[in-house]
Amino acid sequence: MENWDLYDENRQLLNETMTRGNEVPAHRYHLVIHVCIINKQGQLLIQKRRDDKQGWPGKWDFSAGGSAVQGDTNRDAAERETYEELGIQLDLTNRRPHFTINFDDGYDDFFIVHQDINIEKLSFPTEEVQEVK
Numbered sequence: 001m002e003n004w005d006l007y008d009e010n011r012q013l014l015n016e017t018m019t020r021g022n023e024v025p026a027h028r029y030h031l032v033i034h035v036c037i038i039n040k041q042g043q044l045l046i047q048k049r050r051d052d053k054q055g056w057p058g059k060w061d062f063s064a065g066g067s068a069v070q071g072d073t074n075r076d077a078a079e080r081e082t083y084e085e086l087g088i089q090l091d092l093t094n095r096r097p098h099f100t101i102n103f104d105d106g107y108d109d110f111f112i113v114h115q116d117i118n119i120e121k122l123s124f125p126t127e128e129v130q131e132v133k
Contacts, residue, residue, distance in 0.1 A: 003070040024105040034065035048131040
């Protein structure tokens with residue numbers, strides 16, 4: 001069971017949470033992150049979600065992404081999701097998201113990381129990711 005912090009329309013953290021899978025309450029929002037890892041050739045590392053994932057099964061996605069859990073900052077969530085999905089340890093200390101996309105139920109912060117990754121040596125967890133390229 002995953003709990004999410006809730007924010008108001010001005011992105012102020014509230015003293016409220018919700019459980020993943022429940023409907024986001026009216027006039028409340030949650031935080032999502034995406035990490036885009038780009039190599040020196042300008043290629044974006046992408047991952048294919050497992051076929052049994054609840055959202056977007058079997059679809060290609062950015063390098064890493066997911067919801068911030070209760071207590072996470074956007075950096076915490078980005079570092080955690082990248083490690084959980086790809087086994088890559090990032091340090092986003094003093095880094096801000098490059099942009100944010102507002103969606104009906106929340107805020108989606110995008111971090112762009114310029115780093116060469118040898119995808120042949122990635123040991124990603126099979127419960128999250130099916131393939132990378």
